Amino acid sequence: MTEHSAGEDAGTPEGGSPSDRRDVPDDATVVYDLDDDCTMDDVAEGARYLVTVNGVVDYGVFVDVSDTVSGLVHESGLDGEYEEGDELVVRLTEIRENGDIAFEEVDPAENRVVRVEHEPEITAVEELRRGEAVTVEGELTQIKQTGGPTIFHVGDDTGIVAAAA
Structure with a gap:
């Protein structure tokens, strides 16, 4: 694992921001572990993420990707039962117009975790x-x-x- 947030090929050891990879295939083995300060600019539909459960409700679990990025894994997209604090691997399925994010659980077997740091854009x-x-x-x-x-x-x-x- 490395700590980078930019790069053309997010599947390489150099890492990469998932927003640079809008074409992440369904069978991708890269799982992004985002730093706490990562934002919506650092995520992309179709990418896989290591997340932490922050709430359990009747219709699914709420998960945190970072301090500012969170969403819902609907019960129809869950393979198991979870409690607050549990980690799981998910795929971002949709970013809705209102900012809500939907995920589905994916099999964590044989995935390679790539650490992503948030690199803010510097304004003059x-x-x-x-x-x-x-x-x-x-x-x-x-x-x-x-x-x-x-x-x-x-x-x-x-x-x-x-x-x-």
Whole structure:
């Protein structure tokens, strides 16, 4: 297993993000184990994932792929009975328009697990827009402690931006 999130061939030891592989065949043996900070950008329909059960209901089990990606394995797509905390291998069958994700359980035998790290897209300071969640990489140029949040300025090659935490 390696820790990569980019690559053309997700079936190689170099890893790869499943979103780079929209053509994952039904008989694929690659199972993705996503880091906790992976997002919807790191998943793809048809790909297989190592998931953790976070809830059991009459109609199936809810599973976590990462801290922000979760979905349902309907009872019709389950081969066994599970409890919270159990791990299983699933295939992502559908990402619905409302953001709901559907999975089905797959046989975990002879699968190769590929670790996937989330690599956020870096946004230049000059491209920032109010109200968008982004990742900025730069130098901390100023810090000011206040009675409320701490104010700091981060600069890159394109400018400086103020932020609070």
